[in-house]
Amino acid sequence: MIKNISVIGAGTMGNGIAHVFAQSGFTVNLIDSNPTQLHRALATIEKNLDRQIAKAAITEADKKVTLANITTLSDIALGVKDAGLVVEAATENIDSKLTIFKLMDMDAPADCILATNTSSISITKIAAITKRPGQVIGMHFMNPVPVMKLVEIINGYGTKKEVTQTVIELTRQLGKIPCVVNDYPGFIANRILMPMINEAIYSLYEGVANVEAIDTVMKLGMAHPMGPLQLADFIGLDICLSILHVLHDGFGNPKYAPCPLLVNMVMADKLGVKTGEGFYKYIAGSKELVVSERFK
Incomplete structure (x- = not known):
């Protein structure tokens, strides 16, 4: 069972993804090379948790547990070394994503699933630069992540069925609704x-x-x-x-x-x-x- 999640990229999507995993009881490493961005991400997560408290959706104790589940790091190798799932949520740029995936592939455990939050870039192309194409998949969360229920799950050409099923189950644990699609430009959304x-x-x-x-x-x-x-x-x-x-x-x-x-x-x-x-x-x-x- 996967309990350790790493999220690479602490921008709007990355902090939202870290938020929902941490709130659902997962241990989360939130990774970004920019310390200012990490600080801003934690402030955003705390503000969004306070909104949930104001709506009586969670308690103050829930907020403390969620924040305690998040660790911020600037080093990818350190941040992914114990992960069962890594979600890349960096900028929507193919070169940036390929660079990050090479590092993820090098440093994450052999059985770790590598996911990307891309909204349009080919999963198959990203998978091809790794040594584990069967364990690469798309997890396209919608913005704002803590609010939106949909996660578009995208199979690359070689994504293993058991990997897809694991990601479907993880998505449901977040209280989200998974929709599985295949890897063609723009997917469905x-x-x-x-x-x-x-x-x-x-x-x-x-x-x-x-x-x-x-x-x-x-x-x-x-x-x-x-x-x-x-x-x-x-x-x-x-x-x-x-x-x-x-x-x-x-x-x-x-x-x-x-x-x-x-x-x-x-x-x-x-x-x-x-x-x-x-x-x-x-x-x-x-x-x-x-x-x-x-x-x-």
Whole structure:
């Protein structure tokens, strides 16, 4: 039975993954080369636990146990040496992920499962640079991880059935719902979501409707909790662009070509929530949704 989990990358997804494993009773090593990022990650986890306490979802004692289950480290070799499962949650960049997986493969125990939280990059390609391709799998958590129930589990070409079953069982232990898919560009979540977001951006680019109209139609007409342009801002426009490139390159189909407006916004560093401006403007401490001046 797996009890020791290592999570590589202490950003938004990594700290969320560490949170849910630790809260579910697993011992977690949260690994990042940046000490500031590790400190920020622990502060975020504590804040999210406090939100759960305020909603009476957990107790103060639960919070203490969860935090005690997390150890932060900056060294991958030390952090993965006793792991039964390592989840890589670094930036969505193929070169970075391949480098990290080589280190994971070198330093993790022989029976350890190596997982990636990638939202679009080929599991088979990542597995191929390891000596254990049968033990490599995708675990695509949704953001925000402590709230969202879905985990998209992606089998690489050589992923062993017993590895998939173990990851399914671990996912259920987290109180999540596993959905198993196969390794093709964008998997399922982003293969369907990103063309929708891209089409919304094209609709804005071509003057079919303004930002508010596009998002309102999808919220009120299609019962989406968030409009596609606001969702793009939440995901990060650079991430959206990266995934569209994966889809376009992987399928060679022009329907996945990123909208020129999206390309320009990423070049201008208007990436959404994380930079304070995308299709909307984001002001710290304010929950009001304000359309960017560029689109008024």
